[in-house]
Amino acid sequence: MLSHFKGVPFTDVRYFEWHEFPLKTLNIRAENLVSLKLPGSNVEQLWDDVQNLVNIKEIDLHGSKQLSKLPDLSQARNLERLKLDGCSSLMETHSSIQYLNKLEVLDLRLCESLRSLPDTICSESLFELRLWGCLNLKNFPEISSSHIHFLDLYECGIEDMPLSIECLSKLNSLDIHNCTRLEYIKSSIFKLKSLKHIEISSCSNLKRFPEISSSCNREGSTGIEKLPLSELYQLELKNSSRLESLPSSLSILKSLQIRGCPKLESLPDELGNLKALEELRVEETAIRGIQKALC
Missing domain, CATH: 3.80.10.10 (Ribonuclease Inhibitor)
Structure with missing residues (x-):
């Protein structure tokens, strides 16, 4: 000693x-x-x-x-x-x-060999959790802290997102990149009142992006302007080879970018009603035409 x-x-x-x-x-x-x-x-x-x-x-x-x-x-x-x-x-x-x-x-x-974390991280002081490059990590812990502003899940082996992600009330940026085991993203992310930017790229098993449910509405109204996610202004979906559809309720967006989604055949009809949309980029998809409302 x-x-x-x-x-x-x-x-x-x-x-x-x-x-x-x-x-x-x-x-x-x-x-x-x-x-x-x-x-x-x-x-x-x-x-x-x-x-x-x-x-x-x-x-x-x-x-x-x-x-x-x-x-x-x-x-x-x-x-x-x-x-x-x-x-x-x-x-x-x-x-x-x-x-x-x-x-x-x-x-x-x-931490390329890391296979598991505790099921829960109870610290309410946690503001930085970095899991980038944890290729063999399959579970994402339940988190009780509301102080996390940025969450990067680059090249993680996670298969699912925890329900507690809806408690990250100060999260303003969510980046999910090359999480090849991830198939679904829970609609609970739409309860994040501060979320402004979502980027999802190279998640080859991601099948669909969740619908914005009226149950996410704090006041019980179906009016999109009253949804908790009203601050979201940018959504990027890139290189998701199994993604087949987008949610119909996207009218809160200012920027929508889609690239490398070869099974995506159409955009939501409601896209033509977007009042806030300023930028729309669609590349390398199966879409062969656009709605008249976008013309």
Whole structure:
């Protein structure tokens, strides 16, 4: 066990940073540690036992390609940032991360071996969740935080979106790219009052885009101008080879871009009634004509 560092007892160390740390484990007592940064390290696991990490606020292990598992972090009650991007050997996170109530940032980009996350992430402080490049991740956790503004699901293995996505009330941008197992997107995204931009591209198994249901209306009216998603101004659908239809209720849009959807044979008839639409681009589809209302 590492007990001293430059003559100082390790239990007194508060900030520890070592780029390309060479050892396979950091077997320490870290009761007073506030920040631990080991980017690009050779660590396979930090430690075996449950540490009293009540003071720690940041753990940064990004680029530690040998890291295979996380320790029990149940005592890290004040942890705010957990950066694991580029930990390509990490297959699962510890279940304790779902109870880190002060967690603000969870960065798992390019964790290519990651197969699962806890079913729920309970932190209401979470504002950044990054899952880009998690090719083998099949489940998207239920999230209780309402502070997430941006969600990028680039090259994820997820098969479905959680119902809790409707709780991301401050989400203004949703990007779903190359999620080849994703077949459906729940209509609950239309309950997102702040959502302004949706981009869906290269989701080769996506069969349809959800209809805007009147049940999403906060006031019970079917008037499209009163739908919660009234701030959505841009929808992009690209390279979705199985997409066959679009929802009829799109009159809230200012920009609609469709490219590389070879099974899409027609646009909704209601498209000609769009008062807000300023830009319409349609390329590489099976559409052979347009409605008279668009002429």
